[in-house]
Amino acid sequence: MIGKQLSPWTMAWFATALTALLVALGLAALGAVGPGDWSGGVALAVVHVFVLGWLGQMMLGALIQFVPVLCARPLVLPGLALPALILGSAGVLMLAVGFLSLDGWPTAGLLTFAPFVLALAFAIVGAMLAWTLIAARDLRQPGSRLVLLALVALAAVWTTGALMALTLRGFDVAPGILPQLLPLHILLGAGGWLTLAAMGVSHKLFAMFLLAPEPDGALPRAIFLVAVIAVAATLGTAPPMLVAIPAMLTVALYLVQMQRLWRSRRRPRPEVNMRWSRAALGFLGLCTLLIPPAIRLGGHWAEAAVFAALAGWLSTLTLAQMVRIVSFLTWIQVFAPRIGRQTVPMVDDLTDARRSGRWLALWSAGVLGGTLSLIAGSAGCFRLALIAMLIAALGLCHEVIAIRRLRHLPAPMRPATLPPLVLPVPFRSPDHDHTRPAGA
Template structure:
């Protein structure tokens, strides 16, 4: 794979510390989520530990990663200037502080904490939505990725409002006279979060990434499958969420069918891109190759449960036992694979791109350790298989525990690999990336790191 794809505008990207700060913080939330998950396995987490675990992984790891990725690649892919770097930094502080306090409230059984810290998360995510929406407003004609990102921003806005209302509901009888109950709001919130904000972003990004980094194009049956996903998925998410909100099975069933059809269509498109790939295999492709059977398998296994009882709380994320296929297998491996390119890409552009032709420089895929990449893939895939087998086959709890430990080790190895990339190749230390101007060892000024055309508003 070449150092930089030829069809992106790298001089439009924000300073490298902005997206990297998001990715490092998201990695911290991932490790925190893994630790809470291990604690839950041995019954060592008090309070609402399961909710804390879910929020650390989804709101913390995946959503913060999405925030950083959109902040980086919307300007790069669309050839436009980020609306505001200051808002990009502010969104992370608000979401990060809000999530830490929110999780602490859940674990410590302090519902009064949920309202202020949930409010911080709400403001932080809305800051992100506003900043990226204003950035995309400069685009004259939207492509398939940009349309997906706009839809995802809308889902982010809705899910955070629903989440804040749920936080309020811990201390006040908010839903008593509204015609909906808390279970319905929880179902709608989870649907809009996982299938709306997260999966819509994943689909949109992969339309760019899967074609760009396999050097292929959509053709043949892809042209018929793409509208199934591009139209069916967002419509399906809205109907599924609405049906769960008001407990209307018919509406939810139609939405569920559309979401499942979209997953099968997109999984087939991604599989075709990997089969037709014209470049060398990388850790990113390996993880996408895991995501394909995970997504297709989740859809096929979930179809009977969703078509029969789409509003049942036990079927919130799919068929019983299928949640790991969706969250870890499909979404998680896409995020991990994409980070294997994004983190080295950002650092390579800032550290080595100006040296091309002047001296020998590494390629993007030379920045990370191949042995660590192989190790984390082996651990994560083996752990995923153990978790899925334990859930489907009713295996002893020890198998599930082993799967959890393997996934945890894989996450640690992955995190170490990414941090080594930053440590060995970034012009800024991890402390500088995280703290910015507050880093006591800070040397470069903002003007020294600013990219051409980047807004400092």
């Protein structure tokens, strides 16, 4: 059964990530962060809830779900997904509360232990994914190689982050290199781990959703080789420009690859997730163009480049694809067992594409406004942009709930039972589903 190939905890990963997104945006909109204000305890807590809690948890959950698709092989040790989710969520919470000790809260002990809890979560997921990819014995796939490289960057992200956290806690582990660790940590996180993982998964997903041939040939190999050079230069603490050149070249080659993929599609009108993934690619290009002034001028330009990468490129891509993925998972859970027994809807029927598109448009407008506000150093405009992003995120969360509850389907097409919003449900025939009533 196709349902048995799905990770039962994907919706739980998504739910924790969306909760972190709403918490981070809510606190940010209240003034926890702003132009030039990123180093306080509350600001660091909000940043890490956004990056680790939102983007990190969502990426880990998505990789657990889609790495088996990349390598056409079942996930190794799938039962470890739940322990990894619990440890990852606990680690993010501990780290965020631990950062509050910098503002006088009595929570310094959490700052000591949080990195090790996160290390367990990352190690579990890393072992599951790497073992699955290596066991497939087919690392010629461009997506598989990029995901493995992303896991290497994740290990480096944890190392630099743990050193900084322990140094802030008072341990004499990296006192002389603390200023150098921060940009390294950001580059490895946003440009290494998250971006490379997104590139790796998108090779397969974009081809699937666009009905296009999967990327192959010299260009995907060039993307991987240049990405290896960029990661190696970053780990070798090369001068910023020597890191920027291969990083920008990697992005340029990737965008060329995505343009070719788009032109070779057999789907005449792409769905909403792919239309707004193009906006995400636009933000990737924007943050890449901001790299030279960020290196040369620093300050507001560096803040804008990082914001465009995290909120624009990575978050827009994640939100756009999330709508489609939730629709697909719900369709598999509810309607796949009914194929051949009754008329079933299409996956697209579970989503209100127009409403989702409006929320994604508001999100993208907020991110663009936030990026420009950071360049201008306008705290007021930046807060307005964050409010727009928060409203858009709330709208997309409502859409996810509507998809899970099948609210966009006509009443006659809704089954008597529905899957839980978050928790897993056994993939059984419709006569034996233990799910909640459709009217709930």
